[in-house]
Amino acid sequence: ALLIALPLLTVLVDIAALAGGALLLKFYVGMPFEVFFDRAQLAYMSTLLAGLIKAPFMAVAIGVVAVSEGFKVRGSAESLGRHTTTAVVKGIFLVLAVDCFFALFFAAIQF
Numbered sequence: 272a273l274l275i276a277l278p279l280l281t282v283l284v285d286i287a288a289l290a291g292g293a294l295l296l297k298f299y300v301g302m303p304f305e306v307f308f309d310r311a312q313l314a315y316m317s318t319l320l321a322g323l324i325k326a327p328f329m330a331v332a333i334g335v336v337a338v339s340e341g342f343k344v345r346g347s348a349e350s351l352g353r354h355t356t357t358a359v360v361k362g363i364f365l366v367l368a369v370d371c372f373f374a375l376f377f378a379a380i381q382f
Contacts, residue, residue: 273330281322289315321382325373332365 289311296302340358344350376382 273334274327277330277333278323278326281326282319285315285319285322317382321373321377325370328369328373329366332369333362336361336365 289308292311293304293307296307297304337358340354340361344354
């Protein structure tokens with residue numbers, strides 16, 4: 272489910288960010304929407320592609336951590352809370368590690 276949901280969420284958030292940026296520049300700076308989208312088109316495509324490439328890898332990292340910590344939970348609410356907290360911390364760390372790997376990779380191939 273994460274392999275499907277996270278890339279879709281990435282696209283949705285990218286669209287929301289573009290819409291928010293366009294509205295902000297329209298009302299605060301007076302930049303027309305056409306100018307904003309003309310200037311953002313080139314940067315948007317590479318950013319969208321990078322996000323869509325990274326999303327499945329991050330989804331796998333989050334899923335593996337969540338499942339491994341979920342199997343460690345034993346019959347109490349305290350155990351559930353402890354392992355949920357551990358899963359969140361490990362998940363954030365792995366997402367940062369995957370993002371660092373892709374930053375190095377994209378820099379190496381000059382993406």
